Amino acid sequence: MxxxxxxxxxxxxxxxxxxxxxxxxxxxxxxxxxxxxxxxxxxxxxxxxxxxxxxxxxxxxxxxxxxxxxxxxxxxxxxxxxxxxxxxxxxxxxxxxxxxxxxxxxxxxxxxxxxxxxxxxxxxxxxxxxxxxxxxxxxxxxxxxxxxxxxxxxxxxxxxxxxxxxxxxxxxxxxxxxxxxxxxxxxxxxxxxxxxxxxxxxxxxxxxxQITKNRSRIAFNHLRAQRKFLAGNPDIAARLGPQKVRDITDGELLHRAYTSYWKGDLLTARPLFRAVMKSGYGGAKDWLYMLPALLPLPLHRLLLNTRRRPNAADTRSKSS
Incomplete structure (x- = not known):
C-alpha cells in the first residue's frame, strides 16, 4: 500500500x-x-x-x-x-x-x-x-x-x-x-x-x-543562499533596490557578527566582521567595532573586555 x-x-x-x-x-x-x-x-x-x-x-x-x-x-x-x-x-x-x-x-x-x-x-x-x-x-x-x-x-x-x-x-x-x-x-x-x-x-x-553549533559557517552559508536566490531572481533584486539588498545580505551578516561579538565569541565574530568590511558595508560606528578584527586575537579580546556592552536601545543590528 x-x-x-x-x-x-x-x-x-x-x-x-x-x-x-x-x-x-x-x-x-x-x-x-x-x-x-x-x-x-x-x-x-x-x-x-x-x-x-x-x-x-x-x-x-x-x-x-x-x-x-x-x-x-x-x-x-x-x-x-x-x-x-x-x-x-x-x-x-x-x-x-x-x-x-x-x-x-x-x-x-x-x-x-x-x-x-x-x-x-x-x-x-x-x-x-x-x-x-x-x-x-x-x-x-x-x-x-x-x-x-x-x-x-x-x-x-x-x-x-x-x-x-x-x-x-x-x-x-x-x-x-x-x-x-x-x-x-x-x-x-x-x-x-x-x-x-x-x-x-x-x-x-x-x-x-550539530550543524547549528558552527555559527560562522551558518552565517556564510546563509549569505550564499541569499545571493544565489537574488542572482536567480534579478526581478526581485531590482524591485528591492540595491540598498535594501545590501541591508538584507551584508546587514544580516553584520547583525550576526555583533550578536557573536557581544557574547564574547570572537572566533565567530572576527571572520564575519572582516567579510562585511571587504564588502564595504556599514557606517562609521560599525567600522569602529569591525576594524579591531584585523588585530591579533589576544589584542581584540582585550579591547572587547574594556568596552561596555550597549543596552538594547543602543545595540546596532543593521546599518543604513
Whole structure:
C-alpha cells in the first residue's frame, strides 16, 4: 500500500537520539506514513539501530550511503519517497503527536500547490527556559523580503506536496548548512504559505555533533543562499533596490557578527566582521567595532573586555 506521507530523515552519528526521534513518528495520530532514514556514512551504531527499528516496523525504510552531508542524504531519501505529502525530521529532533494530522489538514485540497509551516520550541542542553514560538503569517505582500531575511521555520516545521518539490528542486548539496533555508526560500517565494499557529516541532540541543553549533559557517552559508536566490531572481533584486539588498545580505551578516561579538565569541565574530568590511558595508560606528578584527586575537579580546556592552536601545543590528 502506497503511504500518503513520506518522512525523510538524514542520520549521521545519531545512534544516541535516533530511537527517540523515530518514536515521535510512531506516536503520530496519523499512521499512513513511511519513514525513510538515510545513514550518511555514520561512524557509530546508527546503521544497526535503524535496521533494528525497521525490523520492528515495516513503515521504516533504512538506506545507507557514503558520507556526503545532510543535503545529499535528504536527496537520497527524496529519490526513494512514494507519498503525496512530504515532511522532514532530523534524527535528533521530535514532533508533537498531532504534527502529521494538523499539517496535512492545513493542506487539504492544496497538497500539490502550497507549503504549511508551524511553530516550534528549542529544548535541551543550554536551552532551559526557551519559550515556544509561533511564527507570524508570512503570506503577505512583503513575503519574499521576509523570507530573504532569515530561515522562518526549522526543517521539521513544515509540510508540502511531493509534486512541489519535484517541480521546484531539492536540496543544494553545495551548502554544508542552511540548505533548508535555501529550499524554503525557493519554494516559499512561489508557493502559497499556510500558517499552522501551533507548536508542533521540537528542536533538541545536545552535546553531540550539530550543524547549528558552527555559527560562522551558518552565517556564510546563509549569505550564499541569499545571493544565489537574488542572482536567480534579478526581478526581485531590482524591485528591492540595491540598498535594501545590501541591508538584507551584508546587514544580516553584520547583525550576526555583533550578536557573536557581544557574547564574547570572537572566533565567530572576527571572520564575519572582516567579510562585511571587504564588502564595504556599514557606517562609521560599525567600522569602529569591525576594524579591531584585523588585530591579533589576544589584542581584540582585550579591547572587547574594556568596552561596555550597549543596552538594547543602543545595540546596532543593521546599518543604513
Amino acid at each position: 502506497t503511504p500518503a506521507i513520506s518522512i525523510v530523515m538524514p542520520c549521521y552519528n545519531g545512534a544516541r537520539h535516533l530511537a527517540q526521534s523515530v518514536a515521535s513518528v510512531q506516536a503520530q495520530t496519523r499512521g499512513d506514513w513511511e519513514l525513510i532514514i538515510v545513514d550518511d556514512g555514520s561512524r557509530d551504531d546508527s546503521w544497526q539501530v535503524m535496521q533494528a527499528l525497521a525490523a520492528a516496523d515495516p513503515r521504516i525504510v533504512p538506506l545507507q550511503q557514503t558520507n556526503a552531508g545532510a543535503a545529499a542524504a535528504r536527496n537520497t531519501g527524496l529519490a526513494r519517497a512514494r507519498g503525496r505529502l512530504l515532511a522532514f525530521l532530523d534524527s535528533d529532533d521530535t514532533w508533537h503527536p498531532e504534527f502529521l494530522e494538523r499539517m496535512s489538514a492545513a493542506l487539504a485540497g492544496r497538497e500539490d500547490e502550497a507549503l504549511a509551516y508551524c511553530g516550534w520550541q528549542n529544548i535541551g542542553v543550554g536551552r532551559e527556559g526557551s519559550q515556544p514560538f509561533v511564527p507570524p503569517d508570512y503570506e503577505t505582500p512583503d513575503k519574499v523580503e521576509a523570507l530573504l531575511g532569515g530561515c522562518r521555520w526549522p526543517i521539521h516545521g513544515a509540510m508540502l506536496g511531493m509534486a512541489a518539490i519535484r517541480r521546484h528542486g531539492a536540496f543544494d548539496t553545495a551548502l554544508s548548512s542552511c540548505m533548508d533555508y535555501d529550499l524554503w526560500l525557493r519554494l516559499g517565494s512561489v508557493l502559497p504559505l499556510v500558517r499552522v499557529p501551533e507548536v508542533l516541532a521540537f528542536y533538541h540541543f545536545h552535546d553531540g555533533e
